[in-house]
Amino acid sequence: MAILPILIAPDPRLKQISDPVKTVTDETRKLMDNMLETMYDAPGIGLAAIQVGVPQQLIVMDIAEAGAPRNPQYFINPEILETVKDLKPYEEGCLSVPEYFNTIDRPERVKLTYLDYKGDRVTEWAEGLYAVCIQHEMDHLNGVLFIDYLSRLKREQALRKVRKVAKLKEAG
Numbered sequence: 001m002a003i004l005p006i007l008i009a010p011d012p013r014l015k016q017i018s019d020p021v022k023t024v025t026d027e028t029r030k031l032m033d034n035m036l037e038t039m040y041d042a043p044g045i046g047l048a049a050i051q052v053g054v055p056q057q058l059i060v061m062d063i064a065e066a067g068a069p070r071n072p073q074y075f076i077n078p079e080i081l082e083t084v085k086d087l088k089p090y091e092e093g094c095l096s097v098p099e100y101f102n103t104i105d106r107p108e109r110v111k112l113t114y115l116d117y118k119g120d121r122v123t124e125w126a127e128g129l130y131a132v133c134i135q136h137e138m139d140h141l142n143g144v145l146f147i148d149y150l151s152r153l154k155r156e157q158a159l160r161k162v163r164k165v166a167k168l169k170e171a172g
């Protein structure tokens with residue numbers, strides 16, 4: 001397995017629309033394994049393939065609580081079928097917008113359908129952190145970052161912070 005470099009905003013590749021996966025193959029699974037290792041290493045609770053520069057509709061996620069056994073989840077070609085009207089706020093972060101957090105309101109429950117690691121179809125309702133994270137990751141597949149929901153002023157503040165963090169990392 002390998003740890004892949006994560007694209008950082010405002011990298012224009014993060015604005016790309018991801019393509020559906022035509023066939024689930026061992027190559028698809030190898031990419032998802034590498035994405036999962038990259039996510040655990042970051043660390044994060046979700047990662048979309050475009051964040052490692054691959055414009056395919058692939059997401060990995062693990063929202064198990066700290067100290068609990070790992071519970072990796074894999075989503076291929078996910079689609080949202082239904083959302084409830086009620087919104088819930090959650091303070092979100094993003095590995096492509098490092099060290100910046102802000103509160104976003106999203107539907108508190110969504111019904112989704114996707115192919116799993118084996119390529120089998122799953123259709124289920126997501127709620128709580130699962131609902132927050134899958135909506136955030138599916139936005140990545142459409143070239144949308146959570147900071148795109150903020151005012152222009154706050155988005156610019158976020159990007160300034162990202163540049164500052166990058167400079168500090170460069171300086172060591």
Ligand code: K1U
Pocket residue numbers: 043044045046047048051091092093094095096132133136137
């Ligand atoms: O970049 C990403 O898409 C991953 C992102 C997922 C996410 C977090 C919070 C709300 C919505 C979506 C992250 O994982 S940011 C890092 C993070 O939340 C975290 C890191 C370590 C432990 C616990 C959480």
Ligand code: ZN
Pocket residue numbers: 093094095096136140
């Ligand atoms: Zn993200």
